[in-house]
Amino acid sequence: MPAPYPQEFRDDVVRVARNREPGQRLSAIAKDFGISESCLTNWMRQADVEDGARPGKTRDESSELRDARKRIRLLEQENEVLRRAAAYLSQANLPGKGSSPASGRCPHRS
CATH class of the missing domain: 1.10.10.10 (Winged helix-like DNA-binding domain superfamily/Winged helix DNA-binding domain)
Structure with a gap:
């Protein structure tokens, strides 16, 4: 162009x-x-x-609209990153297979 x-x-x-x-x-x-x-x-x-x-639309209005759309895209990307981080952190805090047994006994003692 x-x-x-x-x-x-x-x-x-x-x-x-x-x-x-x-x-x-x-x-x-x-x-x-x-x-x-x-x-x-x-x-x-x-x-x-x-x-x-x-x-x-005047040139100023078009420019303002273009800038607003760029900002919206950036905020949507940031929001997606935060959403994924929150999902990851919530999974990391869930009790998993590495926690102590349900019986309450220490796994190394009989």
Whole structure:
């Protein structure tokens, strides 16, 4: 996947596209900047969301959501480790075959 274009470049291209002369096509602007028309259309759509002119998630909201999902995954992993540790420790504390006989006598004495 190619590296994303810098935000400043995107903002400049969107500004040029928004201020284009009547009759000038987006495809021509996109070609001038070396990007696809669909890329420019997506950038313009996202710019409208950022400006509040269109509903949707802003970059900040998307970033916050991505960070929250990472944190949730990390906490779920930590929770699984703690759950396994608790299960292991509870098994270690159960009386097992190595404990003294039920008769109460010492196994080495007759």
